[in-house]
Amino acid sequence: MTQENPVIEIEELSKVYTVTEREAGLAAAFRSLVNRKTRDVRAVDKISFAVGEGEIVGFLGPNGAGKTTTLKMLAGLLHPTDGRAAVLGFRPWERNRDYLRRMTLVMGQRNQLVWDIPVIDTFELNRAVYRIPETDYRRTVDELTELLELAPLLRKPTRNLSLGERMKCEIAAALLHRPWVLFLDEPTIGLDVTMQRRIRQFLVEYNQRTGATVLLTSHYMADVEALCKRVIVIHHGKLLYDGELSGLADRFAPFKTVEVELQNGAGGRPLDEYGEVLVRSPGRVTLRVPKIETASVTGRILTDLEVADLTVQDPPIEDVIEQVFSQEATESEEG
Amino acid sequence: MTAFYSIYRGYFRTALVVQFQYRVAMIIWLLGGIIEPVMYLVVWRTVAQQQGGAVGGYAVNDFAVYFIAIMLVEHGTFSWIMWEYDFRIRMGQFSSQLLKPIHPIHSDIADNIGYKFLTLIIMAPTAALLAWLFNASWQPDARTLAIFVPVLVLAFLMRFFWEWSLAMLAFWTTRVDAINQAYFIVVLFFAGRLAPLELFPQFLQRVADILPFRWMLAFPVELLLGRLTPNELWLGIGAQLFWLVAGYLVMRVIYRAGIRRYAAFGA
Incomplete structure (x- = not known):
């Protein structure tokens, strides 16, 4: 800058x-x-x-x-x-x-x-x-x-x-x-x-x-x-x-977090076809989805499942920072 | 100048408040400053009495006056900065001093003078008490007393600059205690704390003339005792001025080098 x-x-x-x-x-x-x-x-x-x-x-x-x-x-x-x-x-x-x-x-x-x-x-x-x-x-x-x-x-x-x-x-x-x-x-x-x-x-x-x-x-x-x-x-x-x-x-965390609340639960259905499951409890699931696929994944979830509520978020800043530090410093010297 | 006045006033206030917090420590320090000269006084007085009333040019009464005066002048000119500097650097206090838009020596000078004034309340009556106990008789003329004031100020400042410079060796070594110990032994001899310099062999007296220590302590005391010829007096003041300027310059050079070292290694 x-x-x-x-x-x-x-x-x-x-x-x-x-x-x-x-x-x-x-x-x-x-x-x-x-x-x-x-x-x-x-x-x-x-x-x-x-x-x-x-x-x-x-x-x-x-x-x-x-x-x-x-x-x-x-x-x-x-x-x-x-x-x-x-x-x-x-x-x-x-x-x-x-x-x-x-x-x-x-x-x-x-x-x-x-x-x-x-x-x-x-x-x-x-x-x-x-x-x-x-x-x-x-x-x-x-x-x-x-x-x-x-x-x-x-x-x-x-x-x-x-x-x-x-x-x-x-x-x-x-x-x-x-x-x-x-x-x-x-x-x-x-x-x-x-x-x-x-x-x-x-x-x-x-x-x-x-x-x-x-x-x-x-x-x-x-x-x-x-x-x-x-x-x-x-x-x-x-x-x-x-x-x-x-x-x-955007730069360091190419993922979004998708939180889905399901009306009747998901039954025994595995949800990892949509993204990486981070947390799962009856009636609620948190997924990590690659940023570029967010739109298509949420579309699929909405049509496939009975969704009560759905939110898409950037990952918490702590996680992003952690991600940054875990990467090699040499990776992006031009930053 | 007014800015400095208010800075010093602030430092004085702080010094006094802090000293009041540590009354016991203050009394212990004072006792040390009193006991040492009294010890030498007693020893030399006894020696003089056994030798028929005098040693060298010093009679029994002269020893009493000499060591009481040593006690007072030592009190007026001593500093404790050498014991503090190392701690200051290692505990990071020096960093906060460096951030301030003023040279750190000012707060040390003010701190020192603040302590001196406060403890004069104890030192002055102690001196009177000792004079009474040892039957010391002393009749200075007004002229001597008038000259004594600037001579004492010169002694204080030159000693302060030199000890501040020595204290800064803490930038380079962690063994400052050894250096301090060596310094205090040299001062003990060559500043006339252990014995009047006149009692030393000629050769050592000449060495004492060349070194700065005599001018910090023995010289003002000899002035008070009326043992100096006018010539010796002016030469002495000249020596004090020389060591003052030299001490100031050395302090500046070491300070600059010390800061550079500090800044290179980090705090």
Whole structure:
């Protein structure tokens, strides 16, 4: 996908880690003193994409795919081994102060809240560090307090908060300076369903109110479905897919799910002539049907059987993603 | 400048609140800082008394004043950053510091000064109590006290830059404890914590002159005791300025290299 005015633009970005390796045991430990063996790990392999202003893009991939490494490069914590990146026109790893003041990185397990002091005091500290004008600060804190329901938490020391409460406060602390670009690495990890939903709603509202650009990773497909029209999928450091979330199914799951409710049950009749039977219970059957045959199969079912109800669906996004990851990364480098 | 003022005010507040949370730890730290110089005071005082009232140029009373002053100046200039940096890097705290649009040294300086001011409440009366216990008599002139203030600030800053630089070795090695231990032994000798440098053999005194440690601790103390000639005073301030600038430059170079290494290996 190309963007008119990209806020994030990366080209052929790569990161290679050099890791030392040695076998177990004392002898190997001594050997490694003299002759250190190293191995290169290609965490990110020549990926390119651009994200336009105000977009929310889901950045997907299994563990170890290179998502966090990419986000860290974009946030200026890591130097790429090769390639180019520009965010808001800055080269992230130069860590220009003006850049740092305009972006934020939220990582699920990282804490920027000071452990021993009330949350509001950390906020105050950020106000000073980011040089947020007093009136803007008040307004933003009020807004965030309302959106994330922080009021009862602000006066408590961080260490007295539950994980979910802390995460909400972390997100608020990361947004006080009203960043234009948000890098969110698993922002809902470890949270219960209600809290996940609240954070999602909040992110949508924040994006609408401020027009901020968001690049987020999540293992929860509900996050991705609720937030991202567009997704970028990487696997083994390579870019597999970049496009609409809805297109992901077309591309990687050439099947549809057909659910049929039968009026008198199907008797003993085998139904696998119509497609792969996924679930079967008396009076109800779920079939997997190749996409191109969907129309003809449903036609046949309707004429052959006494159908009470019939629905055709794309497979759940989880299944599609699983399908994507189970395929070899090399299969579609052109993605 | 006003921006920095409000940042530092924020850091001070945080430092004070955090210190209040850890009152017991704070008292234990303080006890360490008090007991060590008192121990040397007692030892040297005894030696002086047995040698007929003086060792080298130091009389019994001089030892008392010297070590009480060492305690105060050490308190004013010491830092604990070397024990923290490694933890900070490995626990990922350094990453969140890097994301902030401000150099991480500022929060450390503010944290240090915040602690110093808070604990002065205990250190000042302790010094008075020790002076009374050991019958220390000390009559500084106003000029000495006036010069002492900038000399102490210089000592603090130069020591801070050097210890911050040393702390950053944690970017390269996981054995920082060994380095720290070696550093503290060197400071113990060459900064005059164990004994006044005047009691050292000439050769070691010259070595101490060349090294930065004397200017961190012994020099401000010698000034307070009125043991410096005007010449020595100006030379000392010159040495402090030199080590301050050198420490600052070294800190910048190591910081840049450290960040590069951190950024190459990942957090």
